[in-house]
Amino acid sequence: MTAPANVTFRIRRYDPASQRPPAWEDITIPYADGMTVLDGLRTIKETRLPSLSWRSSCRMGVCGSCGMFINGHPRLACNTQVTELGTDLVTVAPLPNFAIIRDLVPDLRPLFDKHAALMPHIIRDDVQEMYEPTGEYFQAPHDLEQFLQFSYCIKCGCCGAACPTVATDSEYSGPMALAQSHRYNADSRDGGFSARKQVLATEKGPWKCHYAGECSQACPKGVDPARAIQLMKRQLVFDYLRLYKQPCPSTVVPKPTEIKRRADVPEAPAATV
């Protein structure tokens, strides 16, 4: 699409103090080269609507703060060019499936509570080694590939906003929490499958996923939560049938003690800071 001269932002406004239901407000601003939706919102806040509220931080698709419902799809506002939407009307609403705090700010606490309940961290028996490491946990490249793509998740909530099951079932853990749980279950350094199973094997687990696949479509980082959920279902079914054996967490590799620099490799330059 060629760049338009002006762009109209149709923004969902909500102020809990006003006691009024959410309403749309149209603001037209001039288009600037390379304008993202977040740039447009900043321009509107600076020039037209100083009370407009949203969350954002890094402006480069890393922090996951600016997830919004843009032209009918959950996206990151900082990562969405106005021209890629193919229209000069940009509708911006808070992420669906979450309560609204104000304007474009969704209440993500349920998302993070469900995430925390599934213990998204390495769990091992050797607690002493974890806190005072004597070496590194061994992990081969093919072990890393089992979970690498799931570790790109930035917890923006776009997958949960797109999920039809999250929309109707408040107990369902949702694609983000489940994918992150699988990320650690699939990590060869982890031994926490049995602990996570206490939550996963209940009705909060992956059973209600209908494999609509919308979470994977919506993810701005290319993570495939739907795949993680199906892999998790398979793992839990095999576990029930006693066909799944949790592999032993990887061993500690001692720190190398006798490393010598090769003669043909120059020394690193001195630190500048």
Add this chain to the structure above:
Amino acid sequence: MRDQRLWTWHVLAGLVILLFLGLHMTIMHLDVLIGIFNPADPHPIAWTNVLARAKMGFFTVSYVVLLGAALFHGLYGFRNILFELGIGRGLKTAVNAVLLLGGLGLFVFGAWSAWAAGALARTL
């Protein structure tokens, strides 16, 4: 743990249905060629063939197994649909009880029908 158990049985019931539906399709559409389950006549739903199958204990057992698998698979799926409507704890318990009792009732009635049909066929 309960949902893990129910889901696993849901998958296993699906496999049983797949197996017996495959058998059904074979009997109805392929047995003209292989002639195992339709001994009396080339047409699978001819009375003599239906009677011959009803006399076989294998078919009585397969009807009961398929009935059990189909009931569990279908009612568990229906239960999930109802639960996703966001109903409360008390209503969930009621749904579980109604589906369990209804499913058991249908299973007993269906199993008795399969057994009675076999017994009747053997007298003809």
